[in-house]
Amino acid sequence: MGPTPADHRLLMNVAYRLLGSVSEAEDAVQDGYERWYALPDGRRDGIASPTAWLVTVTTRICLDTLRSARVRRERYVGQWLPEPVPDAAHWTSQQPSSRAADPADRVSLDESLSMALLVVLEAMTPPERVAFVLHDVFRYTFAEVGEIVGRSPQACRQLAASARRRVRDARGRSVPAQEHEHVVTAFHAALETGDLDGLVALLDPAARAIPDGGGRVAAALDPIEGAEQIAQYLLGLYRRQPDLRFHLATVNGQRGLVARDGAGAALAIAAVAVEHGLIQRLWVTRNPDKLAGWS
Secondary structure: OOOHHHHHHHHHHHHHHHHOOOHHHHOOOOOHHHHHHHHHHHHHHHOOHHHHHHHHHHHHHHHHHOOOOOHHHHHOOOOOOOOOOOHHHOOOOOOOOOOOHHHHHHHHHHHHOHHHHHHHHHHOOOHHHHHHHHHHHOOOOOHHHHHHHOOOOHHHHHHHHHHHHHHHHHOOOOOOOOHHHHHHHHHHHHHHHOOOOHHHHHHEEEEEEEOOOOOOOOOOOOOOOOOOHHHHHHHHHHHHHHOEEEEEEEOEEEEEEEEEEEOOOOEEEEEEEEEOEEEEEEEEEEEHHHHHHHH
């Protein structure tokens, strides 16, 4: 039996979390399939699990891509953010795995899709990121991870533990989806009415907005810090483009915002982190190369 549609969903789910880029994930998965179909028929027939073979090969491709991407991203203009994705169901559609893992180490597919966690993953070394995603998210054993990345199970355990510390140190208080949606909905209403005081009241005084224009469009090169500064910045976008409208949308599995022009074209995607009833982070993607999925 060859690869199935479920295999493709799994591979895209793994590759996107490893790379933080839909286009790079698609390239890695396509490369994996090309290697599969390039095998002699007898060799393919002898592979007991095409799924396991494809996950191994695609992960190794992703590992190579991550190593080269670190160099490219050092030359990136401004802040580099993971590519935001819509349609959370597509990215969390893989059925829960029965693979053994310490429940304390588990990260749900929904949580692993959040922009907050993807940003933390960007700070990891490529081997840490692979060990964490495969083990803590997709439930592969350390022996299996070791086979994939060419390291001992103990080394993979240590990599995942190091990655887990990074996540633990960066993770804020988890809030219920209803609370998150309530805050973002109120923020959207304040944006639409130009309510500066309302925006400031919903932003943590130490909030940060991280823009990503990639040098392709006008965007701040450094994070914008402080509630009033962020509110002024967002309202200033209306003055520069009067037909701009913000819309509520699902961004990486959570309620966020999409800014569109009068023709409906997506100009920016904002992923949002909420804690203690206030917005802590806004990750604002404006690089048009990362907005293809939002047209």
